[in-house]
Amino acid sequence: MKKELITLNINGDDHEIAVHPWRTLNEVLRDQLHLTGTKLGCATGDCGACTVLIDDQSVSSCLTLAVEVEGRKITTIEGLAPQAVANSDLENCELNPIQESFISKGAIQCGFCSPGMIMSSKFLLDHTPNPSEDEIRAGLSGNLCRCTGYNKIVDAIADAAEKLSPTE
Amino acid sequence: MSTDHNFSVVGKSLPRSDARIKAVGAAQYADDIFLPGMLYGKLLRSPVAHALIKSIDTSAAEALPGVKCVITGQDIPKIKYGNWRLVPESQDEFALAIDKVRFIGDEVAAVAALDKDSAEEAIRLIKVEYEELPGAYSVEESLADGGPVIHDEYKQDTPNISLDRKIEYGELDKAFAEADLILDDHFTVHATSHAYMEPCACVAEYDHDGRLTIWTSTQAPYFVQCLLASTMEMRENDIRVIKPFVGGGFGGKMEMRPWEFCAAFIARKLGRPVKFTLTREEELATGRRRHPMNIHSKVAFSKDGMILGKEFNVHLDGGAYNSMGPTACFLCGNFGAMLYNYPNYRYYGAHVYTNKPPAGAMRGFGAPQALFVAETQMNVAAEKLGIDPVDIRLMNAMESGDEIPGVATISSCGFKESLIKVAEMTDWREKRKNLKPGQGLGLGCYSFISGGVFNWFNTRYNFTRAEVRAFDDGTVHLMTMASDIGQGCDTVLRQILAEELGLKISDIRLTAADTAVTPQADLGTWGSRVTLMAGNAVRKAAQEIKEELFKMVSLKFDLNVIHDLRCGDGKIYPANRPDRAVAFGDAVKMAQRANRGEPIIGYGSYTPRNKGLVTPAFSFGAQVAECEVDKETGAVEVKYMTTAHDCGTPINPMSVEGQLEGSVHMGLGYALCEQFIMKEGKTLTTTFLDYKIPCAEDMPPGVSVHVDTYEPDGPFGAKEAGEGLVSPTAPAIADAVYAATGYRCMDLPLTPQKVLAGMKKI
Numbered sequence: 001m002k003k004e005l006i007t008l009n010i011n012g013d014d015h016e017i018a019v020h021p022w023r024t025l026n027e028v029l030r031d032q033l034h035l036t037g038t039k040l041g042c043a044t045g046d047c048g049a050c051t052v053l054i055d056d057q058s059v060s061s062c063l064t065l066a067v068e069v070e071g072r073k074i075t076t077i078e079g080l081a082p083q084a085v086a087n088s089d090l091e092n093c094e095l096n097p098i099q100e101s102f103i104s105k106g107a108i109q110c111g112f113c114s115p116g117m118i119m120s121s122k123f124l125l126d127h128t129p130n131p132s133e134d135e136i137r138a139g140l141s142g143n144l145c146r147c148t149g150y151n152k153i154v155d156a157i158a159d160a161a162e163k164l165s166p167t168e
Numbered sequence: 169m170s171t172d173h174n175f176s177v178v179g180k181s182l183p184r185s186d187a188r189i190k191a192v193g194a195a196q197y198a199d200d201i202f203l204p205g206m207l208y209g210k211l212l213r214s215p216v217a218h219a220l221i222k223s224i225d226t227s228a229a230e231a232l233p234g235v236k237c238v239i240t241g242q243d244i245p246k247i248k249y250g251n252w253r254l255v256p257e258s259q260d261e262f263a264l265a266i267d268k269v270r271f272i273g274d275e276v277a278a279v280a281a282l283d284k285d286s287a288e289e290a291i292r293l294i295k296v297e298y299e300e301l302p303g304a305y306s307v308e309e310s311l312a313d314g315g316p317v318i319h320d321e322y323k324q325d326t327p328n329i330s331l332d333r334k335i336e337y338g339e340l341d342k343a344f345a346e347a348d349l350i351l352d353d354h355f356t357v358h359a360t361s362h363a364y365m366e367p368c369a370c371v372a373e374y375d376h377d378g379r380l381t382i383w384t385s386t387q388a389p390y391f392v393q394c395l396l397a398s399t400m401e402m403r404e405n406d407i408r409v410i411k412p413f414v415g416g417g418f419g420g421k422m423e424m425r426p427w428e429f430c431a432a433f434i435a436r437k438l439g440r441p442v443k444f445t446l447t448r449e450e451e452l453a454t455g456r457r458r459h460p461m462n463i464h465s466k467v468a469f470s471k472d473g474m475i476l477g478k479e480f481n482v483h484l485d486g487g488a489y490n491s492m493g494p495t496a497c498f499l500c501g502n503f504g505a506m507l508y509n510y511p512n513y514r515y516y517g518a519h520v521y522t523n524k525p526p527a528g529a530m531r532g533f534g535a536p537q538a539l540f541v542a543e544t545q546m547n548v549a550a551e552k553l554g555i556d557p558v559d560i561r562l563m564n565a566m567e568s569g570d571e572i573p574g575v576a577t578i579s580s581c582g583f584k585e586s587l588i589k590v591a592e593m594t595d596w597r598e599k600r601k602n603l604k605p606g607q608g609l610g611l612g613c614y615s616f617i618s619g620g621v622f623n624w625f626n627t628r629y630n631f632t633r634a635e636v637r638a639f640d641d642g643t644v645h646l647m648t649m650a651s652d653i654g655q656g657c658d659t660v661l662r663q664i665l666a667e668e669l670g671l672k673i674s675d676i677r678l679t680a681a682d683t684a685v686t687p688q689a690d691l692g693t694w695g696s697r698v699t700l701m702a703g704n705a706v707r708k709a710a711q712e713i714k715e716e717l718f719k720m721v722s723l724k725f726d727l728n729v730i731h732d733l734r735c736g737d738g739k740i741y742p743a744n745r746p747d748r749a750v751a752f753g754d755a756v757k758m759a760q761r762a763n764r765g766e767p768i769i770g771y772g773s774y775t776p777r778n779k780g781l782v783t784p785a786f787s788f789g790a791q792v793a794e795c796e797v798d799k800e801t802g803a804v805e806v807k808y809m810t811t812a813h814d815c816g817t818p819i820n821p822m823s824v825e826g827q828l829e830g831s832v833h834m835g836l837g838y839a840l841c842e843q844f845i846m847k848e849g850k851t852l853t854t855t856f857l858d859y860k861i862p863c864a865e866d867m868p869p870g871v872s873v874h875v876d877t878y879e880p881d882g883p884f885g886a887k888e889a890g891e892g893l894v895s896p897t898a899p900a901i902a903d904a905v906y907a908a909t910g911y912r913c914m915d916l917p918l919t920p921q922k923v924l925a926g927m928k929k930i
Contacts, residue, residue: 078193
């Protein structure tokens with residue numbers, strides 16, 4: 001089957017690419033565009049490591065076909081703090097407040113689930129600015145982590161929520 | 169050494185030094201690496217559990233456009249490998265099966281192609297003719313008379329027992345004869361998956377200078393280097409193993425694996441880089457797992473609750489190959505007699521081959537199994553003797569200075585303090601009297617090792633080594649082969665170095681886990697060895713630097729020989745005259761001038777000496793689970809977990825907490841919801857929908873406290889944290905379920921069906 005020529009808007013940049021119609025967004029991001037911040041943990045939509053935002057919805061990029069999301073606004077972990085590329089001075093670079101909270105609260109261990117966790121957190125806080133602990137845990141239920149036991153991730157999201165929209 | 173140090177960096181909850189790069193998605197894991205001209209590899213795995221390979225036809229696969237290479241067991245050197253190099257006959261694996269497959273998933277062939285689609289298609293085009301053999305899918309089937317022989321080269325009476333271990337001390341028969349209470353129980357414990365989030369991947373490249381470089385998701389780069397060298401018939405120095413960021417391991421990534429061999433072999437054959445990445449389905453269906461065990465444990469008590477002796481018989485269901493089974497067999501015997509003083513003990517452990525995916529090392533390494541049994545029996549004994557479970561433990565508990573016959577002397581021990589602490593924090597005695605129907609409170613305890621002593625890998629190097637280079641700009645460069653796989657040793661080793669040299673974390677450059685440039689050798693990340701062993705090596709290297717620089721400062725200030733010198737705030741100064749300080753960088757410059765330009769480099773190594781065969785230091789702890797059981801459904805809900813533990817000095821308390829919370833997660837899964845459903849050697853639970861690890865909503869609230877001890881053999885008093893704590897959770901929950909329902913679980917996991925059956929509801 002022939003490839004289709006499509007344009008994907010990822011983190012504000014238009015990428016014109018040729019893809020087979022069965023190619024997932026995750027495969028395009030990682031294998032074609034080398035945007036490897038988005039991980040692949042299971043390829044069956046169970047672990048959430050591949051979570052990205054399509055417009056303002058969080059989706060599993062492993063279950064999303066690339067041809068489906070032409071014309072949509074795709075945000076990956078690399079788009080959350082676009083100034084922070086691998087070679088920049090990360091120590092002195094301002095990140096998204098969610099990323100800062102994940103770092104300071106010890107929510108990152110091996111880091112493999114972190115990009116997906118952070119994208120799910122962004123979706124949660126965009127739609128529920130002051131979540132309860134139960135709402136945070138429910139918001140993370142599609143993201144698996146094997147290192148942390150989740151508690152520090154929950155703390156990080158509560159901390160970010162407070163920074164983004166103070167309750168008082 | 170005193171415990172009243174005023175540390176400036178050690179003991180601080182600093183954020184991980186790699187957290188920022190991970191948070192922005194820039195951390196490169198093995199599958200994130202793309203090299204020019206790189207090919208994609210794929211493995212063909214056996215669909216049958218036990219069979220002879222009659223023929224393999226690769227012609228259709230080789231003819232497929234885009235396919236560059238197909239290899240089978242006939243193409244590779246006939247050299248077996250395994251981590252137990254000390255016992256060569258235990259090395260029982262070929263990278264690709266030769267003549268015979270022994271489990272569903274055994275690697276049979278490998279392809280490399282221009283793209284993933286072609287590699288997958290090529291795998292489907294390989295035709296393998298199998299002659300199926302009867303399989304053994306349990307210890308019982310494997311040991312039955314006339315059962316299938318899984319490795320034909322074993323000719324002894326019980327060919328499926330690959331090795332066994334015996335421990336015996338004291339007069340056990342006499343202990344049983346004198347006992348007032350004897351518990352005699354059979355337990356079974358099940359397999360679980362490491363379920364690290366990053367599926368294994370590697371990229372291998374062969375350069376024109378004849379050197380092989382492999383970036384691989386591993387816990388032990390040195391093992392991979394050595395075993396690739398032996399199986400590829402290369403010199404170790406011609407192989408460079410680089411550990412990129414690794415997405416968790418938990419014991420599952422500490423061996424050389426077939427995809428590493430195949431990537432290396434094909435890269436050498438074609439002169440092109442090759443990447444292999446496993447799918448989650450491959451990981452769950454065929455990957456290493458925790459050992460299922462059948463355990464027969466007989467314990468003798470006096471009527472006042474003293475342990476008189478124990479007989480511990482264990483059959484490990486090892487799957488098709490030894491993997492790390494020998495170590496699990498070894499350690500299970502030690503953990504069967506840990507925590508309490510067993511004056512008389514007899515252990516027999518046997519590692520049994522079955523036609524299932526091999527079990528290997530997994531967090532706890534024999535301890536979760538042994539301690540589920542041991543701690544359950546302590547709870548049973550307490551009830552039968554009418555003694556509180558806390559008290560029966562306190563009267564038998566190990567303490568500092570206790571000796572485990574032939575094994576070790578306990579140097580630091582906060583076990584009793586941990587027990588007292590959890591009892592206080594949970595209001596244990598009162599709460600146990602006032603439980604409502606369906607509510608339960610249960611206790612479990614643990615001890616664990618801080619790295620192993622027994623040199624089964626037969627390394628010729630020290631167990632760890634560090635090199636520190638000091639520069640006149642006030643910075644240092646730490647080089648170590650210690651491997652951060654997410655547990656945080658890159659941060660902890662920096663903290664140890666910064667503390668010793670009085671520098672800031674930001675003054676330290678780190679190069680780690682690259683066998684070409686980091687000092688030989690380090691055995692890797694397993695058995696909770698890194699903080700203590702690599703930490704000691706780093707400290708010694710730093711001390712060499714200090715010695716060099718102290719000479720300069722003494723000379724500059726014409727110090728009396730009795731003056732002590734200190735490092736702090738980036739300076740070196742006499743202890744009693746902090747105003748007379750020399751900047752660290754200036755001291756380096758002076759030392760270089762004094763040595764005609766020689767660089768200032770410190771080296772440190774660590775190998776345990778006079779520490780027996782098991783470990784230089786033990787951690788301890790206790791945990792109470794508060795549970796509610798739904799008597800209609802049998803579902804167990806853990807309402808609260810209380811933990812007190814002794815890890816010596818926590819180098820980074822936030823990291824220790826994170827490890828402990830992760831241990832509770834894994835312990836909870838082990839107790840309640842994680843299991844492989846298998847049918848005749850086939851794993852049916854091959855997705856995270858079927859293999860259920862706890863998610864954020866499943867985690868109970870809880871609290872953990874640290875009991876302060878100082879381990880004399882550890883860097884700044886530190887020892888193990890985060891691995892041992894995976895053990896007490898299952899016995900604590902099982903004990904709470906007993907209190908709630910009257911059902912005493914001796915067969916993990918504690919599924920709702922078992923709870924209902926135990927309550928005679930089904």
